[in-house]
Amino acid sequence: MAQAIDAIIRSGMRSGRLPPFSKGHQLFGGSGGGDTCSCCGESITQTDVQYEVDFGHHEVPLRMHLRCYQICYGETKASTSRNAQLS
Numbered sequence: 001m002a003q004a005i006d007a008i009i010r011s012g013m014r015s016g017r018l019p020p021f022s023k024g025h026q027l028f029g030g031s032g033g034g035d036t037c038s039c040c041g042e043s044i045t046q047t048d049v050q051y052e053v054d055f056g057h058h059e060v061p062l063r064m065h066l067r068c069y070q071i072c073y074g075e076t077k078a079s080t081s082r083n084a085q086l087s
C-alpha cells in the first residue's frame with residue numbers, strides 16, 4: 001500500500017502536478033479536517049496529521065498527510081542527488 005502511494009506521488013511530480021519540495025516552502029502542521037490530500041487523493045481525517053505546504057507561488061497551499069509530505073520530500077532529495085550525479 002505504501003508502495004502505491006510512492007508511485008502516485010512520483011508520477012505526480014514527474015507530470016508537474018506536484019512541485020518539487022526543495023527549500024523555500026513554508027510548512028504548517030496540524031490535525032486533519034477531512035480535506036483531500038493533494039498527493040494521494042485520500043481524505044485527511046481528524047486522526048491523521050495534516051501538513052499544509054505553502055510554496056508562495058501557489059495560490060492555495062497544498063494539504064497533505066504527514067506520510068505523503070515525507071515521501072514528496074524524500075523524492076525531491078532523491079531526484080536532486082540523481083541530477084547532481086548526472087552533471
Ligand SMILES: [Zn+2]
Nearest residue numbers: 037040065068
Ligand atoms: Zn496523502
